[in-house]
Amino acid sequence: MQPADLGLGDSSLHRYLDGEFWSLKNELRGLLGGCPLFRPRYDLSLDEMRTLTFQRVTFTMGLPLLKRAIQDQVEKTRNFVSRSLVIGEVLSIADMATGVKCGIIYWLFGGAIRNLGGPAHVTQWLQPLQEQKYTGMFAMTERGHGSNVRGIQTEATFDFSAQEFVIDTPCKNAEKMYIGNAMYGNYAAVFAQLIINGRSQGPHCFIVPVRDENGSLYPGVTVVDMMHKEGLHGVDNGILRFDNVRIPRENLLDKFGSVAPDGQYHSPIKDKSARFNAMLAALTPSRLAVTFQAMGSMKLGLTIAIRYSHSRRQFGPKAREEVKIIEHQTQTLRLMPHLATALALTFAGRYASTLLDEDIFRGKELVSSRTLQALVAGLKAYSTWENVSCLQDCRECTGGMVVVRELLAQYTKQCEERPVSSVLRNWAESGSDRLRTSFLAFNMDTVGNLTFLLKAVHFRERTLQRGLVARIYYKVMTEKEDFFSAWNSCLHHITCLSLAHIHRVSLEQFCLAVRNCPDQEDQALLKKFCLLYGTKLVFQERAWYLEHKYLTPMTSMRIRRQLLHLCNSVKGDALTVISAFNISHASLHAPIAGIANPKAAWGLYPAPQHSLAGERARSPWPKLGAKL
Amino acid sequence: MQPADLGLGDSSLHRYLDGEFWSLKNELRGLLGGCPLFRPRYDLSLDEMRTLTFQRVTFTMGLPLLKRAIQDQVEKTRNFVSRSLVIGEVLSIADMATGVKCGIIYWLFGGAIRNLGGPAHVTQWLQPLQEQKYTGMFAMTERGHGSNVRGIQTEATFDFSAQEFVIDTPCKNAEKMYIGNAMYGNYAAVFAQLIINGRSQGPHCFIVPVRDENGSLYPGVTVVDMMHKEGLHGVDNGILRFDNVRIPRENLLDKFGSVAPDGQYHSPIKDKSARFNAMLAALTPSRLAVTFQAMGSMKLGLTIAIRYSHSRRQFGPKAREEVKIIEHQTQTLRLMPHLATALALTFAGRYASTLLDEDIFRGKELVSSRTLQALVAGLKAYSTWENVSCLQDCRECTGGMVVVRELLAQYTKQCEERPVSSVLRNWAESGSDRLRTSFLAFNMDTVGNLTFLLKAVHFRERTLQRGLVARIYYKVMTEKEDFFSAWNSCLHHITCLSLAHIHRVSLEQFCLAVRNCPDQEDQALLKKFCLLYGTKLVFQERAWYLEHKYLTPMTSMRIRRQLLHLCNSVKGDALTVISAFNISHASLHAPIAGIANPKAAWGLYPAPQHSLAGERARSPWPKLGAKL
Secondary structure, X not given: OOHHHHXXXXXXXXXXXXXXXXXXXXXXXXXXXXXXXXXXXXXXXXXXXXXXXXXXXXXXHHOHHHHHHHHHXXXXXXXXXXXXXXXHHHHHHHOHHHHXXXXXXXXXXXXXXXXXXXXXXXXXXXXXXXXOOOOEEEEOOEOOOOOOHHHOOOEEEEEOOOOEEEEEOOOHHHOEEEEEOOOOOOEEEEEEEEEEOOEEEEEEEEEEEOEOOOOOEOOOEEEEEOOOOOOOOOOOEEXXXXXXXXXXXXXXXXXXXXXOOOOOEEOOOOOHHHHHHHHHHHOHHHHHHHHHHHHHHHHHHHHHHHHHHOXXXXXXXXXXXXXXXXXXXXXXXXXXXXXXXXXXXXXXXXXXXXXXXXXXXXXXXHHHOHXXXXXXXXXXXXXXXXXXXXXXXXXXXXXXXXXXHHHHHHHHHHHHHOOOOHHHHHXXXXXXXXXXXXXXXXXXXXXXXXXXXXXXXXXXHHHHHHHHHHHHHHHHHHOOOOHHHHHHOOHHHHHHHHHHHHHHHHHHHHHHHHHHOOOHHHHHHHXXXXXXXXXXXXXXXXXXXXXXXXXXXXXXXXXXXXXXXXXXXXXXXXXXXXXHHOOOHHHHOOHHHOOOOHHHHHHOOOOOOOOOOOOOOOOOOOOHHHHO | OOHHHHOOOOOHHHHHHHHHHHHHHHHHHHHHHOOHHHOOOOOOOHHXXXXXXXXXXXHHHHOHHHHHHHHHHHHOOOOHHHHHHHXXXXXXXXXXXXHHHHHHHHHHHHHXXXXXXXHHHHHHHHHHHHOOOOOEEEEOOEOXXXXXXXXXXXXXXXXXXXXXXXXXXXXXXXXXXXXXXOOOOOEEEEEEEEEEOOEEEEEEEEEEEOEOOOOOEOOOEEEEEOOOOOOOOOOOEEEEEEOOEEEEHHHEOOOOOEEOOOOOEEOOOXXXXXXXXXXXXXXXXXXXXXXXXXXXXXXXXXXXHHHHHOOOEOOOOOOOOOOEHHHOHHHHHHHHHHHHHHHHHHHHHHHHHHHHHHHHHOOOOHHHOHHHHHHHHHHHHHHHHHHHHHHHHHHOOOOOHHHHHHHHHHHHHHHHHOOOOHHHHHHHHHHOOOXXXXXXXXXXXXXXXXXXXXXHHHHHHHHHHHHHHHHHXXXXXXXXXXXXHHHHOOHHHHHHHHHHHHHHHHHHHHHXXXXXXXXXXXXXXXXXXXXXXXXXXXXXXXXHHHHOOOOOHHHHHHHHHHHHHHHHHOHHHHHHHHHHHOOOHHHHOOHHHOOOOHHHHHHOOOOOOOOOOOOOOOOOOOOHHHHO
């Protein structure tokens, strides 16, 4: 595709959204968009996809623009973090796997050397990395320690006589896991407990050779291919094991802690915990890269979904052309808030990256900007959640209208049959308990009572139904709107009613199933989950109940506490329930669930203590009265 | 894997959850679990995956148990719907693609014949289908009409002289799209407008030969392969086009409308709309199958996630063994409600299928059970939404703790500096406006005012922070709990605080970006999205604001209306914003977004009227005051 066909544009808004890096981003968009390697492929095997990704990475990192960015990182040129991040965003949009792999090799591995190493490390390692003489990987996460990095178990023991560190994986939980570029990379930045004279100085980072330039593994290193990564096959994740691999003393990245030839440990930070925090803080910019990748995905998904919504037509006023689906209320309600969020993330991400650049430019250690670290960590979680929810909404289309048409028809019929004061009658009816649930004699006070929950969901359904009829009647009869536009302006209301209806039926059926359960123990167990389900339904809609004064602020807070309490109290019962789902191991084939899978032998975690079959882990009946 | 290794169990609860079909389900689980064909494969090309799926379908449908189920469908044996649905659930757990394809061939195609055809059709078509002499597909959805089936445009014109129907695709929007089994199937149940003497009698269903037993297409039929279907490569979706394909008069499935040799149309239902509803209603059981598939996925995902949570350890009290992650409050809060929902769906699904079976057994036409149709349609939407959210939660792990540790540290520092009545001071401070946002002089009343929204998110963050400090202080100092368990019992509170913090910063940065925008038009546009973003944040948490009496029920309802109104008012601006995202067509490669993709030429929809590059579609400033 020629750059002219790329559909790239220019306006004040284009420039404002891309900020000071507008021309940089546009240049990169043009280069990647014009490169045949980046044409999307879905037809490749795992190996072919990995090979293509490697070629894409090589092409990308060979671009003068990218070489300059790496050089900026070496020289800590002004704003180099922000520049790297926007490059990462553009790369991820062109191809997520390329974005991820470049991030691993140049920002995680390269960043470890730059931020945790001394000047000699930078000279020795970053120059050839820039020239693509070799590639690296970032080996922090272990099987047993992902979020809790401080507890990693890989060991780097100092051998005084040889002036070497011995890198070792002492147990299965210490294996380095989900390591990107593991099937190609030559060197790994390995986090390990630094042990001198039998005493650990906490986690430090070491450069460990993994395979030579021909791709042959060095002795003592084992790599297990984690194979397929659905949706991201281009990223080769693997597991690394080290069996007493010896590396020179100089391979310790020693900015925050060094070992002298005589074995003396020295660190500018005395406290072990503070030292570890300083190391992690130095990696903050890499964490922010995830936010920029997520933002890139949101922009891509929203661009597709919004363009489609402005083109595709479906439904509309009778005997007229169907309307564009963007005209449907639910469509804008689903897409527009995500678009606003993508914008908010654009500016919040820029804010965070600017703060990082300023700190670095001023020579401030990142560990002292704890506020900034909190912001970056929070943005990572927030942006990836928003991304998932955004892309899911982009995929789904509007639905559920059939349900409500029927509920309205029912209502109309009722009204026809009882023309006089039918609304009042209906009100009275919805207040009474038509659900024949009085059999449920739970010995609990109001909120923790199934009857209370059933009445609540029933009240909500009837109120929404009555309100919808009134709104549509008013719009059509009084305001003379045509039915389509009256219906459309109530579409959110309609969707709520659909779900309220299903919630009520589901809770009712659950209650009946509890009542009819022949085994007393089973019944008690199911009762707890039924209570949890009803609590969840009311909790989800507590705003509505508060608005309609069905709940007081006090009872609403009680619902929240009840939900928390119930969730905690059934976690043992959960094993009993999933066991009764009776899913054969052949279908599970999930090593993380303790079911061995010959295709992924590396993934096995121990089975939970209660086996799948038949046994039960009973929890006591939740003490609702006492704790809430 | 031998049946003995399958981990299937038996208990009163196993039997209660599977209901009356416990032994049927278990037999099928054993048969599929023991079949080598069903071992999971991730290493196959698209063609290989499709071939394997075809073999799995053949194996499955060759099982006496499945043959019996199809025979039950023919004979309308008691409870045949419920039996089919639980079979579908077990199949989907063993392999979703197999479940989907069996559903297409035997329940959608077979169901169309059974429910829309006459006795002769059943004899002629269902017998060889059972014997796997051929396979079928279900061709209802068109490019232009997915949800709005009534508007399909494929034509079936009666040719009196030849005693044939002429099946034709008059335009691109009339192409049959997303048709499963399109690359293998021999016959299609095609929905088309029945046209006699130039007049349409509405959509009817016809059996159209697509390819012979050797797989060669019949003249006039074009099939386009839709190729890859990420995560479900085993299902071959395709597009069908008919160019005046002639079929015998007898191929009209004529239960709800028949054409006599003399061209006279006859239907037991006079009203065209009622007739169409009757046809759709006859297909209700197939719709419920989606709920059973979704439920199966939830059970599978939950089984893996809960087993893992009961095994994997991370974090814990100092100097003690790390705790199982199921012990973390957020873990149970995320998983247990989904488990309760899976149970609720089990019973609600069973209820719906039993009602269907009862109606069918009594010979009642399904169209007269509109309540039941509404229930089934609603369950389909609800269960698939719950499934997506459940599987996503199953995938994610706990996170975001770093943020809150920092916010707490900040707070503690403030308290140290001002030991006297620091809580009170902090309260006063959180009430005042520290955000320097007074520059935002939006001329709107309270709720529609950015300052109001900023203050609201700020108030929430500070209140959550203050509350968390107080709770942990109380637990540790007064109740003498250890810090880990105090922290853990506040984990939900902590996560809320993390997000509240990020929400506040994001909204602040968005506001600043609006203020600093140099172009007036751009500024006005961004202002609208900023207002939308703030409204969304407050709307999402309106329950909290209500509980804390920051919003009254009245203002809360206003927030909802404001959100709806804003979403609607920015849908044109949305095109301007996505254009300014400046994503190159090479990256978009999304034919549904109007960007041609040579790999999927069939997918092209028209581009939206405003092009990607630079142009803008301005919407007027939302009239907040007037409409709310």
